[in-house]
Amino acid sequence: MPPIPPVTKALMLICTALFCLTLLVPGAGAVGAWLALWPVNSGLFWPWQVVTYGFLHASLGHLFFNMLGLWMFGGELERIWGGRRYTHFLLASTLTAALAQLLLSFSVGMSAPTVGASGALYGLLMAFGMLFPNRMIMPLFPPIPMKAKYFVMVFGALALLSGVAGGGDGIAHFAHLGGMLGGFLMIRFWRGQPPFPRRRR
Template sequence: MFPRLLPVTRNLLIANVGVYLLQLMLGNAFQTWFALWPVGHGFMPWQLLTYGFLHDTSGLTHLLFNMLALYMFGSSLEQTWGPKRFLTYFLVCIVGAGLLQLIVGWWMVSAGALPYATVGASGGVFGLLLGYGMLFPNQRMIVFPLPMEIKARTLVIFYAVLALVLGFTGLQPGVAHFAHLGGMLFGWLMIRYWRGQPPFRKGPRKPKPPHLRAVK
């Protein structure tokens, strides 16, 4: 059963496809300004947002996978949260993924690696996956590459562990696994902030002493 396509999700799909076409027409000049570069090697503040609308132009796989996931999880979350909260959540996940990627990129360049650009909506998509798993933990689904039905909560854990292992082992180079984790982390923090849960919940209020009335 496919979810109904809602306005913000639809507009995000259109924006990503439109930017992809601009990349094909403008080439490296577009990526130089709007991809996410390490600090000191071309980084500009707006790249923390714009990189999430760019994709690898060497093929369609990167774009198609992200857009399919955006459609699958985004429509359900937009229907639950409403357009404003959903868009806020998605963009926070994009920026949060970019911030963690900046830290990892700085560390790698400091260790002698060549600076490289990061592109893709995957950080936001992983944030959507995390949000879906938190809101609908027992929803059963089949998602590539798993050949079986699995609960959404289990799927979130599987992808988080996979990203962590691949990020530390380097078994899948050329993929920003820590950006994926950053999207999930900031998505988790955003939801807990909305729910008033730790680390954002204020301490319990001390009860006010009862007002005493003098009886004459």
């Protein structure tokens, strides 16, 4: 098992520390509320929330699966890209996920805040599928070996169907799709592919 690269390790530690802090320290939940992503029409929205919401998690299961995905996919991508490019990619996915969620909450009148690194994680899934489309992986759900490109398609389709169905499960499915879009666009930008101009070498 390769060591966890520094940016991925730092993110995992920060997310875990904030979860424990808001869970165990009296009054820390109020700080978490300032960091969560609130709808723009709620009166509680602040600009920094489009980034800070990604460090918070609503439950132990939410934290565990996001950190597992960050370790599985983010660690390898950081080793390939380096810390700086990897950080830029995570930021882009986090911002596009936040934008998608803010647009949705404004259009349908949602009032609940959004938390979690899932948007960034879905961006990492997209990048992994684009860079290693034929890599075989074994997801936990479903426990069926599949190529990375099919894994990304399945999770993207599930997020889209769940978001359109609007099952009220408390999961920000369109934020997941926004994260995937941000990851897709960043890879296209780095490659100089449409809709971006070809990059000079």
